[in-house]
Amino acid sequence: MAKPTPLSGFPEFLPEERFVEQQVIATLARTFELHGFGNIETRAVEPMDQLLAKGETSKEVYVLRRLQADPEQGDAGMGLHFDLTVPFARYVLENAGKLEFPFRRYQIQKAWRGERPQEGRFREFTQADIDIVMKDELPFHFDVEVARVMAEALSGLPLPPLTLRVNNRKLIEGFYRGIGAADPQRVITIIDKLDKLPQEKVGELLVSDAGLTDKQAEQCLGLAAISATDTSFVEAVRALGVEHELLETGLAELAAVMEGCAGAQSDRFSVVASLALARGLDYYTGTVFEVFMEGFEFLKSVGGGGRYDALASDGRTTYPGVGLSFGISRSLVPLIARGHLGASRKVPSAVLVALADEESRPASDAIAQQLRASGVPCEVAPSAQKFGKQIRYAERRGIPYVWFTTGHPDEGGTHEVKDIRTGEQVAADPATWTPPTEDLRPQVVTKEQNA
Amino acid sequence: MAKPTPLSGFPEFLPEERFVEQQVIATLARTFELHGFGNIETRAVEPMDQLLAKGETSKEVYVLRRLQADPEQGDAGMGLHFDLTVPFARYVLENAGKLEFPFRRYQIQKAWRGERPQEGRFREFTQADIDIVMKDELPFHFDVEVARVMAEALSGLPLPPLTLRVNNRKLIEGFYRGIGAADPQRVITIIDKLDKLPQEKVGELLVSDAGLTDKQAEQCLGLAAISATDTSFVEAVRALGVEHELLETGLAELAAVMEGCAGAQSDRFSVVASLALARGLDYYTGTVFEVFMEGFEFLKSVGGGGRYDALASDGRTTYPGVGLSFGISRSLVPLIARGHLGASRKVPSAVLVALADEESRPASDAIAQQLRASGVPCEVAPSAQKFGKQIRYAERRGIPYVWFTTGHPDEGGTHEVKDIRTGEQVAADPATWTPPTEDLRPQVVTKEQNA
Numbered sequence: 001m002a003k004p005t006p007l008s009g010f011p012e013f014l015p016e017e018r019f020v021e022q023q024v025i026a027t028l029a030r031t032f033e034l035h036g037f038g039n040i041e042t043r044a045v046e047p048m049d050q051l052l053a054k055g056e057t058s059k060e061v062y063v064l065r066r067l068q069a070d071p072e073q074g075d076a077g078m079g080l081h082f083d084l085t086v087p088f089a090r091y092v093l094e095n096a097g098k099l100e101f102p103f104r105r106y107q108i109q110k111a112w113r114g115e116r117p118q119e120g121r122f123r124e125f126t127q128a129d130i131d132i133v134m135k136d137e138l139p140f141h142f143d144v145e146v147a148r149v150m151a152e153a154l155s156g157l158p159l160p161p162l163t164l165r166v167n168n169r170k171l172i173e174g175f176y177r178g179i180g181a182a183d184p185q186r187v188i189t190i191i192d193k194l195d196k197l198p199q200e201k202v203g204e205l206l207v208s209d210a211g212l213t214d215k216q217a218e219q220c221l222g223l224a225a226i227s228a229t230d231t232s233f234v235e236a237v238r239a240l241g242v243e244h245e246l247l248e249t250g251l252a253e254l255a256a257v258m259e260g261c262a263g264a265q266s267d268r269f270s271v272v273a274s275l276a277l278a279r280g281l282d283y284y285t286g287t288v289f290e291v292f293m294e295g296f297e298f299l300k301s302v303g304g305g306g307r308y309d310a311l312a313s314d315g316r317t318t319y320p321g322v323g324l325s326f327g328i329s330r331s332l333v334p335l336i337a338r339g340h341l342g343a344s345r346k347v348p349s350a351v352l353v354a355l356a357d358e359e360s361r362p363a364s365d366a367i368a369q370q371l372r373a374s375g376v377p378c379e380v381a382p383s384a385q386k387f388g389k390q391i392r393y394a395e396r397r398g399i400p401y402v403w404f405t406t407g408h409p410d411e412g413g414t415h416e417v418k419d420i421r422t423g424e425q426v427a428a429d430p431a432t433w434t435p436p437t438e439d440l441r442p443q444v445v446t447k448e449q450n451a
Numbered sequence: 452m453a454k455p456t457p458l459s460g461f462p463e464f465l466p467e468e469r470f471v472e473q474q475v476i477a478t479l480a481r482t483f484e485l486h487g488f489g490n491i492e493t494r495a496v497e498p499m500d501q502l503l504a505k506g507e508t509s510k511e512v513y514v515l516r517r518l519q520a521d522p523e524q525g526d527a528g529m530g531l532h533f534d535l536t537v538p539f540a541r542y543v544l545e546n547a548g549k550l551e552f553p554f555r556r557y558q559i560q561k562a563w564r565g566e567r568p569q570e571g572r573f574r575e576f577t578q579a580d581i582d583i584v585m586k587d588e589l590p591f592h593f594d595v596e597v598a599r600v601m602a603e604a605l606s607g608l609p610l611p612p613l614t615l616r617v618n619n620r621k622l623i624e625g626f627y628r629g630i631g632a633a634d635p636q637r638v639i640t641i642i643d644k645l646d647k648l649p650q651e652k653v654g655e656l657l658v659s660d661a662g663l664t665d666k667q668a669e670q671c672l673g674l675a676a677i678s679a680t681d682t683s684f685v686e687a688v689r690a691l692g693v694e695h696e697l698l699e700t701g702l703a704e705l706a707a708v709m710e711g712c713a714g715a716q717s718d719r720f721s722v723v724a725s726l727a728l729a730r731g732l733d734y735y736t737g738t739v740f741e742v743f744m745e746g747f748e749f750l751k752s753v754g755g756g757g758r759y760d761a762l763a764s765d766g767r768t769t770y771p772g773v774g775l776s777f778g779i780s781r782s783l784v785p786l787i788a789r790g791h792l793g794a795s796r797k798v799p800s801a802v803l804v805a806l807a808d809e810e811s812r813p814a815s816d817a818i819a820q821q822l823r824a825s826g827v828p829c830e831v832a833p834s835a836q837k838f839g840k841q842i843r844y845a846e847r848r849g850i851p852y853v854w855f856t857t858g859h860p861d862e863g864g865t866h867e868v869k870d871i872r873t874g875e876q877v878a879a880d881p882a883t884w885t886p887p888t889e890d891l892r893p894q895v896v897t898k899e900q901n902a
Contacts, residue, residue, distance in 0.1 A: 003765050004545045010496065012542065014549055015489035015556060022490060033892075034823045036800035036830035038466035039473060043575050044495070044531075044561065045461065048518075060517070066565035067499075067512045067530070079518070080495075091463065094455045098465055100797055100848050102833050105466060110495065114517035124494050139834065141812060263820075314454045346551060349487035361592060369714070372485045379487035382553050383590065397551050441484075 009117030016343040031153035032106040042087035060113040080112040089312035120299040131323030138320040144260035151264035161294040167277035171250025178244030224276035344443040345398025351378035370430040460568030467794040482604035483557040493538035511564040531563040540763035571750040582774030589771040595711035602715035612745040618728035622701025629695030675727035795894040796849025802829035803845040821881040
């Protein structure tokens with residue numbers, strides 16, 4: 001066939017790029033497991049009626065059919081999942097009798113959306129979700145826990161500075177009720193436009209569309225203007241002079257999340273109480289989260305989540321949950337495409353075992369096996385070219401060491417290993433030699449983020 | 452919604468079952484990387500014309516369409532891949548200019564087939580493939596390498612005894628030519644039926660359908676009867692008195708694979724030169740492989756592969772390859788369903804940090820963070836129930852240790868950790884205590900395979 005061309009919206013990585021993604025996934029998984037989150041994978045397909053329950057995404061779903069479907073058996077009604085929350089809710093219901101609650105799970109999988117591709121918006125993408133789900137009642141401290149776990153996981157990644165923005169639906173709804181707004185949900189929807197429209201325009205909409213007075217609109221904009229990296233937002237909200245029980249609950253919850261995440265604050269990772277954050281989705285009932293990446297604001301959020309008091313329900317039991325999702329493809333694909341992230345070499349091999357002639361291949365294979373027994377990834381030269389060419393073979397792949405055997409090892413020959421970056425060549429024993437730890441496996445290389 | 456029911460052919464694991472799969476994948480990946488194989492993932496979809504190029508599977512392909520596809524933009528012509536070889540061949544052509552050859556890659560992903568589900572045959576399944584691909588010419592020693600790497604990887608898995616059966620298309624084709632068969636491919640197809648039909652019936656078909664004489668048919672059956680765990684098959688074939696240049700090449704190649712895999716032979720893993728093995732697929736041109744699992748012969752093979760002299764071609768350059776595929780779902784789903792494989796606990800947590808009262812949650816959280824800093828997965832009790840209930844919480848999940856703090860640690864309180872399996876409770880420092888290595892993470896538990 002002719003040379004195929006990439007398919008728009010379906011990003012693929014070269015092996016050295018995939019290595020970066022693997023490392024990011026491994027770092028996330030390790031942190032999640034340290035906090036007791038177990039992994040699951042769900043099937044790629046869900047019944048269409050499940051997928052369409054979230055109306056807004058209906059047009060983005062990929063529907064499946066078997067090429068030569070047997071009409072009486074048809075797979076009609078199946079589609080690819082567009083997130084990991086819908087399948088997770090179904091999984092919880094389906095396996096409720098076999099799961100232990102609170103159920104902490106992480107899930108790192110692909111999802112598919114038929115939307116128009118653009119940078120950071122793909123038709124196939126990988127995301128990492130954590131959720132804690134309970135039966136009937138989920139105590140609030142789990143909101144603090146998921147925030148802290150995701151903050152800790154994300155702050156371990158080789159990414160540009162990230163910001164976890166946090167807010168609380170009870171806080172803003174209580175505030176809007178406290179000022180006497182008739183339709184708090186409508187106010188939330190309008191305030192959510194602050195990232196697209198100028199503040200003045202949003203203020204006008206609050207008056208014209210949500211029926212607020214000028215004073216009420218001003219109070220709402222005042223609330224939305226508050227942000228803080230600690231609990232000082234509480235005083236700032238109180239200074240606006242609004243009182244409502246729900247507002248108090250929300251303030252206490254948001255303060256608890258901020259206190260719980262204090263340990264994750266650094267110059268590479270901020271947690272910000274951001275009182276403009278609303279997340280339009282109306283299934284969030286308390287804490288809401290969004291994640292942003294410095295210098296990549298055009299991607300909008302690279303993660304998000306929150307508390308939903310009814311993640312799933314089978315009519316008898318309700319399963320409340322709280323969770324956070326991080327867009328692995330959304331963040332990594334642009335970073336890798338722009339050269340901000342890469343790997344220190346193209347292959348796992350730390351050593352190329354040179355080959356003197358084709359007859360000595362079994363001897364070179366045996367040396368390679370000795371190195372592997374010590375955990376050193378290596379490969380044997382594909383052919384017995386001149387050593388200069390074998391060294392260039394290693395160079396092209398970024399393999400740091402080449403192993404030479406002079407004479408036959410069974411007859412007093414000697415082993416030497418050359419660091420081809422420095423040219424230094426030293427005697428070595430294949431049974432015991434290992435490279436410095438930083439050379440053992442490829443490393444993720446980060447370049448200046450403002451390049 | 453009502454309690455959902457599982458979807459036939461789309462197996463899903465509980466968290467403790469998924470843990471087994473994760474460990475299997477990690478073991479395979481580690482071995483592949485030690486041998487210099489880099490990982491890639493390809494998108495789930497391929498153009499239908501690519502998928503249908505392999506005619507036999509056409510009716511099993513899942514076709515995609517966007518629910519509300521824009522006719523002028525349509526995704527028509529896309530389907531889910533049914534193996535990892537077709538996407539890999541496309542990936543090699545698409546990225547040939549950016550890849551280094553020989554290109555060693557492993558790929559562990561899901562694939563989809565719309566076939567009728569049965570045990571071990573799924574509509575969604577995970578497989579692990581390794582391949583080595585070259586431009587123009589792929590030296591034979593790579594056949595030995597992929598066999599050895601997969602043998603080493605599989606023999607590290609907690610599975611019932613596996614057998615890697617190996618044969619060589621040149622050997623059998625040369626043999627059939629040597630005895631004067633007019634249509635060797637026809638003979639191969641008939642010999643391939645030996646696992647379904649009695650030998651006598653196959654002999655009759657060789658005469659009636661492949662036009663062989665009784666003597667020739669007998670020679671073919673004689674060849675197919677040969678198997679050996681070493682290179683003794685060479686003499687057994689020679690004893691049949693057939694001569695052909697291609698037969699000699701095939702004998703030498705198969706002997707080299709057997710010698711190369713000698714180190715992987717054990718009581719849990721056999722490599723068998725099996726001269727009945729043909730693999731009907733006509734794109735194999737030399738070495739062919741199949742993997743079988745003891746006690747699970749009804750699954751047929753749980754893996755397979757071989758050498759293809761034209762994995763891919765763009766008209767100017769041909770890319771020969773050799774590879775092996777292992778069916779992770781095909782082998783693990785039946786083993787887990789029958790209770791042969793499981794995990795030592797349901798959650799990653801090695802420790803449950805007990806909670807005296809809700810006010811001391813921050814103190815318990817701080818202890819948990821100290822343990823995590825030493826790499827100990829742990830969780831804090833969800834509520835301040837009586838300690839007996841907290842211990843039962845740990846027991847139900849298989850968490851081996853419960854951490855107690857008596858008195859307030861800032862005021863001379865003491866820390867104690869209880870092994871709830873033995874009841875032993877000892878003083879411990881959260882900054883330095885770690886459990887024995889075997890308790891740090893869940894372990895894969897294998898039960899009697901003949902249960």
